[in-house]
Amino acid sequence: MLTVSINEEDVKLPEGATLVDAVAHLTGRELNADGTPVDGGRLGVAVAVGSAVVPRSRWAATELTGGEELEIVTAVQGG
DSSP: OOEEEETTTEEOOTTTOHHHHHHHHTTTTTBBBTOBBTTSSSOOEEEEEEEEEEEEETTTTTBOOOOOOEEEEOOTTTT
């Protein structure tokens, strides 16, 4: 297991986890390898590692090693 910080909270993920796994953990949704929801719905999520935003096209290729600080924000309607 490795530990990362997601929105300032320590979270344990399996070794070899990627940003796709981190987003799935936070949202509680099953995601395809490309970061899209398996159910076909919309996700409305943005991810930053440190201070750098990572485009969804790079989520699966961004392997976590432990110690990263992730910010994952979700768009909400009616704000």
